[in-house]
Amino acid sequence: MTRRAMIRGVGHCLPERIVPNSYFEGLLDTSDEWIRTRSGIERRHFAAEGQTTSDLAAEAARAALADAGLRPDDIDAIVVATSTPDLTFPSCATMVQAQLGMTRGFAYDIQAVCAGFIFALTNANGLILSGQAERVLVIGAETFSRIMDWTDRATCVLFGDGAGALVLEAAEGTGTVADRGILASDLNSDGRYKDILYVDGGVSGTQTTGHLRMQGKEVFRHAVEKLAQTAQTSLGKLGLTGADIDWIVPHQANLRIIKGTAKKLDVPMERVIVTVQDHGNTSAASIPLALSVGKAEGKITPGDLIVAEAIGGGLAWGSAIIRW
Template structure:
């Protein structure tokens, strides 16, 4: 296959972690005006995992990397860059990536956090693949992790039913004989930032006052419209760049925001819903962690096999979106 956009890099290992505590729909029913049937019908979510009070994003990321090491026996000693995709770091600084570096004592490596919210893992994976393929780095540790429970308003029934905590990690390494990063497509629409945000140093956006007082605020209807329009268009561009057909895609792994969004994207893009992998049913929307969690579930369940072509697509706050065509294994 002639593909000039392919990068000489591949994913060589994966790991994942979710906290022990389970928050069920029945429990949420005691907190806000909702019920299991209403939540499942509108989102597909049945449970989500919640970090302990003293458990933060870096802790989840570390556990995901430990899982990866245990399963693939990959070494961290020669990692020369760490990228953590998150918008809920333990602290504004030092970065979660630096906390991961400190925990494992990785000797000579760069480390930084990347914030593209729910598209963060796709952005970070694209960055790693490009840097490795360019010869700037040889081995990049990419982690997507978020503790959304820390910024969720549990009095807002429109958002608290959605979000959970988790982390997933992958190793990206140089491979000249098996280029596995087949195509990418990134985009943004900053005018839609008002539709999903969290206040920080500023409490205004483009002169408009914001609410939420540090908690996540989302206009679900507008985010839905953005996703079901933008992602199918991005998929068309990915297919063109990779010189592939829809039938060449073995698995579609979108951001696990909401099952209804995934169904609509599949319908509009012509990808069979049966090819979609998602992590939201028992983990909820875990933002930057949702795609690696879904991929790892697919691997553990025996669905994803070596040589499979994966279409990863993240979308979220910013508004941002990023799609990758990647060959697994």
């Protein structure tokens, strides 16, 4: 028998405030058509004043626990992927732990920007495979609205706030691709590309929060190639191809990137979960958010083979193959 990390539950949280593209027409030289054409985004959610990343993460965690039929103290560890924590320290994950009333186990954050959830999922998988944990809450949560430059129309219209969570649980499998759970993953980074996507502030460098800066054309150029490559690498570890995929659940950054990646994998858009139109780019939250929505809409069902892939600042990118 082979030990696997199986998905037991999923959930998400979106702030109540919905911000349509038309909101930006009064602030910037832009339009609903301009934003839709370049990104596919129609609306996004912004956190309320005083609502933090850990608040969103905790609510998504509660939804995932309810879906799994578990209590907080059934969980051994919490791993939160975020680039927008409440404080420099302690970790957002420990704040979630406190909000859930979880009095055992351990909690910590992972930061790989938009690729953060894939890195966190792979890390949590390792905790389970090593026997360090039996059940792990894996959360992606962001409040990117707090690091936007509202005078930069190329970036501030693209991002939104939200959180998504999965409960991973140890299970026994046969060691074949028919097993449920995380079957393979691939992680990458290349720090030479830091300057094409970064935040121009930080504790050590400027002692400020800073704003997001992005060279959109350069990011796009890297994204399609690297996302397709990492997905193919993960599939190759299992002897699979795009034809074996039931669903691609991509990082929801830009509809053109999503379509370009699907084309390279030879997967029709009918088999791609797309939420970017409703949520914008929620960074590390986008994949678990899309998984939760995909399940809620009845698209993702038990036994489906899923490819999740993401790229973010660093550059950092990766993928995971999951049997639902």
